[in-house]
Amino acid sequence: MTEKVIIAGFGGQGVMLSGMLLAQAGLLRKREVTWLPSYGPEMRGGTANCHVTVSSRPIASPVILAPDCAIVMNLPSFDKYERQVVPGGLFLVNSSLVTKRSGRKDFRVVPVPVNELAQELGNAKTANMVMLGAYAGVSGALDRELFIKALEVIGGKKDHLLIDANVRAFDCGMEYVTGGYCGEIGA
Amino acid sequence: MTEKVIIAGFGGQGVMLSGMLLAQAGLLRKREVTWLPSYGPEMRGGTANCHVTVSSRPIASPVILAPDCAIVMNLPSFDKYERQVVPGGLFLVNSSLVTKRSGRKDFRVVPVPVNELAQELGNAKTANMVMLGAYAGVSGALDRELFIKALEVIGGKKDHLLIDANVRAFDCGMEYVTGGYCGEIGA
Amino acid sequence: MGKVLMKGNEAIGSAAIRAGCRYFFGYPITPQNEVPEYMSRHLPEVGGVFVQAESEIAAINMVYGAAGAGGRVMTSSSSPGIALKQEGISYLAGARLPCVIVNVMRGGPGLGGIQPAQSDYFQATRGGGNGDYRIIVEAPSTLQEAVDLMQESFDLADRYRIPVMLLCDGMIGQMMEPVELREADRRPPVEKPWATVGTGGKRKPNIITSLYLNPAELEELNLLLAAQYREITERETRVESIGLEGARVVVAAYGTTARIVREAVDLCTAKGIPVGLIRPITLWPYPYAEFDKIGKDCLGVLCVEMSMGQMLDDVKIAANGRWPVHFYGRTGGVVPDPRDIAREIEVIAGRRPV
């Protein structure tokens, strides 16, 4: 089994870290994984995306041209990746910044207002983790324990507060898509 | 007819200029000519040589590996070129600095004490012109008028004094080898 | 040691230190910045030295000095920065100094872009600098291979007194993959009796130079180098190939591109077209002889590069008229699509109209 995910957004939205966590979680499950980033010229505010492949077989190319899932955190990414997702695939959209709707009917679109959700949690910077939680919830491809372990491997175990905040955000995203969300966001 | 001459010595002995004059005189006779220099690393006092070809046909290579004539102004040049001269060729040696004698019997060796001759003329720097005169005298390949014209083309016509000194040196060399020399050099 | 998920550039840095590299001189440039950054943090831990030079030129000349002084030394950069190092590399080759140079290639020409490319093949394999010299060029296609080749690079450099280049496209530098790092090299350092370490008043001075004003001596150096290049060609050529025997089409590709080609090969195999792959690991010396193993069913050789066709020259030389040579390339940071490559293969195999 091979799962190919593209995560894209503005630089600074944390899409790279999300992808690394996905890859690290895959490695912890003894899968083959690759993570391939791509940046625009800006240090902050530019566009950025990463390609994450998790597979039970050796991975030929780390480049994903037809993702099983695309997670788009802003409008340019929406426009760029909408068409690439395979039929039957998954399209997670940051609806805080993207109000546009997809014309495609052959895949599953899941809008998540991650900025609002994160702000509500009191930590605007964890919007990426909210989205990762949503991805986990919708796809079933990432479980909570592995996510926490991956966080510890990549971030180091020291910063408990940070880990806690991220896990809270992850849970919030997961709950949002699995219906358990009980915050105050309309729509 | 093709005449291939190598002129070699220390840098500063004026071997390059001698070669240029030879080439320029050739051009004045509407011949094809090439002049190819080679220097050592030193600005002064190093070794230097030039290859001059004068021919009635287009010249293929400007490099001379088997000269019809070698003019050597110092010992290293003697050692380097003695063997290269073609059988029946000409070997002009500055006997002021080279007392060595050639072992070869199949070419003509002409020793000329050019430093002493030039010093006697009152201009040590014209030793190269003395040698050129000697070459003209022995080979018959360069006539006096052409030499003077060549001097004017290369040096510019302005400096009469310099031209005169050079012509005197040329004459002196020519006279030395053609027997007209009446200075005071023994041997 | 278990597998760890690492960024290519950091894996390269870590592997270098494990291979005994103790001196690093470099200058920032995307997409290889994590190499110097890693070295600046970790070399001091093993008593090594990291210097951020004022330029790529200074860096390569510091490498020259350190290599001449007997240090195990490396530098890294990316395409335009490597262009600036060409004079220095020529000097290193001429003075026969061992060192490792990493080029994490980006799109060109000029400032170009920062996305992955393979358009410095000529620069690497033909010597962008002056004179008759070669350097060993190794091209990994996975991070594990990059890590493994790093140790080999330093060893080859010392054995032959030659600069070795690790030629990576930007993907190798930027991607993360699990790698297994080897134990630190604990062999005694290679003896370098030619190095300038101070005479101690006990021997004649050692001299490191590439200057030979006497043409005969300079030719002698060139003949010595040439003899050594022949020896390296015989002994150190590395290549991986699959399915050459019955192949109707053989693809030649290196680095990450070879991985992409593998996907294309799979697509074709699924359609019943037997396709072979030649993946040079050393780009110089080039594995020309590997092409002799291609079976008699081959209809054509396809060279695939992230460039407009540079390795293509070597493929043509290797093919030597035996098969038509085709080319497919993307450039400027655009990564080829396996489906497009598969289509090219099908055309050559006669399965599709051109």
Place this chain on the structure above:
Amino acid sequence: MGKVLMKGNEAIGSAAIRAGCRYFFGYPITPQNEVPEYMSRHLPEVGGVFVQAESEIAAINMVYGAAGAGGRVMTSSSSPGIALKQEGISYLAGARLPCVIVNVMRGGPGLGGIQPAQSDYFQATRGGGNGDYRIIVEAPSTLQEAVDLMQESFDLADRYRIPVMLLCDGMIGQMMEPVELREADRRPPVEKPWATVGTGGKRKPNIITSLYLNPAELEELNLLLAAQYREITERETRVESIGLEGARVVVAAYGTTARIVREAVDLCTAKGIPVGLIRPITLWPYPYAEFDKIGKDCLGVLCVEMSMGQMLDDVKIAANGRWPVHFYGRTGGVVPDPRDIAREIEVIAGRRPV
């Protein structure tokens, strides 16, 4: 104008000024010093500008600025100095700027020597800099040809917006030969609407750049360049050849070496061996097609260079397996002896035991 005896470097300078060159930026290096020296004396006479730069790198970047500003500009250097210019040349190619670069080659690698050589063939024809670019490379074999190619170089540079290199071995630079200089070019200067000359408030800004961070745009640039390179290949390839039809051996050589080979050919002809000669005048684009004219009696192709074998790659590509390809080279400033070349030819022709 009649023939005058001139040193190659000075003839090159004089021809450049006659061809309309008005800007020269350079840095001293043997054996090309007479080029800048000539320019420093004579450019002011025609209202031109000579600047001795602080380095070859500064010089090539001044060339970039002046070319981008619409000037007819040139630089010259020798092997290690040209190595230093590689980044700049890659930028010029990427920004599509016309200019002329003279390389009076000396022996290498590294500092090497100052005697004539041809060991920068790769650097010139394969782009020692980064990226997928080519420059036009012309190789004169007589001073007259150098002078004539100079005008052509500037014209080609402007026509295609491409750097052109005049690749001379040290002999071309240092020797004297009679040359006939042409009249000064009095045609109106080529229009360069893309140049940065100030908007005058009347148009959108012109931009000179080689930066394209978007891979699709950078690929577009590369495709545009490639298309142009194809056009140049079709229209501007220059070669001289003799006796290909009935030749038993064909020799390929360029520059002064081709003159030396002619002597060898004469020696062989005298012995009754028919020998052909292919002398590429443009090294890029390479006259591959010329080899198709070789007759059926040919037993082998001999490539002769003052290097360890660099054009050899192109000869192999051109031969494409049709004939065995042999090589004879001298290097480091040693000039081949026609008698040795003749001996090689005889061996290939089967007249002498190997």
Place this chain on the structure above:
Amino acid sequence: MSKNTVEIRSEWCKSCGLCVKACPKGVLGIDESVLNAKGYSPAAVLHPEACVGCGNCALMCPDSAIRITRD
């Protein structure tokens, strides 16, 4: 007294806050409730009446997002 008008082109604004800091009169603030297409909460004119037209805000704005006029 003449009236000063401060306009902020919010699509250009990157929410850096330099204008807010530079204003001697506390006229400006960041409006966290809004996000522009780039994902930034742009600066907003909170107290237009207090503006003295000194130009500091516009001078400091790296993105030339502020225009000031006087009637």
Place this chain on the structure above:
Amino acid sequence: MSKNTVEIRSEWCKSCGLCVKACPKGVLGIDESVLNAKGYSPAAVLHPEACVGCGNCALMCPDSAIRITRD
């Protein structure tokens, strides 16, 4: 008074004359009648008795051709 000896290794000498110029006592001169293998007329000690052993000549000799000893 002790005796100073100035030796000139004439094969190394290039006839530059710097020693001659540097000598405060006029001890040295160029011997135009001789040419060494390099073609130079080397310096010669013309007035050995006048030497005060100051070392100036040797100090200035670029070719380290001069050796000075004191008995």
Place this chain on the structure above:
Amino acid sequence: MKVIYDKSPGLTDSALHYCPGCTHGIIHKLIAEALVDLDVLGSAIGVAPVGCSVFAYQYFNCDMQEAAHGRAPAVATGIKRVHPEAAVFTYQGDGDLAAIGTAEVVHAAVRGEKITTIFVNNAIYGMTGGQMAPTTLVGQKATTAPFGRTEALHGKPLRVSELLATVDGAKFVERVSLHDPAHVRRAGRAIREAFECQIRGEGFSFVEVLSTCPTNWGLTPAEALHWLEENMIPYYSLGKFRTPEGGSKND
């Protein structure tokens, strides 16, 4: 209605790509305003560096060339020699000018090249992600000086204005800062004076602008201005180091 301040016509319509609060944008404005004020926008030819300001050529409303890293003064020399009447300027960061481009800027000054160089000293390599620059302060951390710059390991930071002030051909050398509106106004004046020096044909003119890099300094834009004032100015003292009249260091 009178316009008190608006985007300068010396700038194009393109939105700047810089990080929020990056002072590159302020310097762009000041240059654009100087070119307009001196009425030389139409004859101006600028040279962009390699650094965060690599895209400067998209922002200035005049002809522009993109130079190789560090070589802008050489490129500008080539331009100026072809168009002596043009207002030619380079815009360069501290990696670009003070590291790889040291020789080029020193020799443009030595030749007295009639160009204007705006030197953006933000004590860091911005574009490549925060590596140490020659101007990084002692104690400051950078990705290639992860434990902070130290005098023992890296030497003290290079003071470029002081260095260039020793060169005769540099006729105008001033260091300015952007940490508050008053200093920004003064910076604008210095830039105008530098261009005036060029236009009068006096020689090389140079303005060093102390600048911020909030992103790589890890500070908010406002904090960054404060850090600049507190840390950079004590080491990089402000003022005129050379003027055509020969005045120096007393402003």
Place this chain on the structure above:
Amino acid sequence: MKVIYDKSPGLTDSALHYCPGCTHGIIHKLIAEALVDLDVLGSAIGVAPVGCSVFAYQYFNCDMQEAAHGRAPAVATGIKRVHPEAAVFTYQGDGDLAAIGTAEVVHAAVRGEKITTIFVNNAIYGMTGGQMAPTTLVGQKATTAPFGRTEALHGKPLRVSELLATVDGAKFVERVSLHDPAHVRRAGRAIREAFECQIRGEGFSFVEVLSTCPTNWGLTPAEALHWLEENMIPYYSLGKFRTPEGGSKND
């Protein structure tokens, strides 16, 4: 019998290839003597430049490397980092150091690299045949300045010692001359002090030696010394520009 003066054991037996009366030979001696006096010949590693002194590696009786043109300070940095205890020096001409190698020498100084640089300023490119150097005097002719250097066209000559004296890491900077025995002795002292500064680990040390090139100046060796004294010293004033104690320009 006491030897008052003889060829230094710090030099090899090879005859020097320099032109008659060229002061390169004097500087070689002074360096060799300093190495011997300080007893560091055995630990010394020198770096030869590209210039007339390209063969310096044949003359110094210690380990030597030949650097690319201008890059000696970078090469020396590489050496010193591998052998911190060695006495590492570069020997460079004015084309090598003051033109193409400007960035390398400035940054060796900025880093406070513990090496010693001997800078041979003969106001010309000797080896390549008399082209203009950055240090060629105004009015002086050169093959690439056939009508003489002018301030308007070429700018005034670069004063390297003054330039480097602005750099903190340069702990010892002195300019000396060779035009008479007294000055040669003082030059010897300066070179020794520079090495002492290195050995004490204080930082970068630098000695600029005003030198002659009789051949390309078109003068006899003696005339050349005179020309140096009359023309170079007025522009290139002698003295200490920086000492470890912080003294400057008063010797």
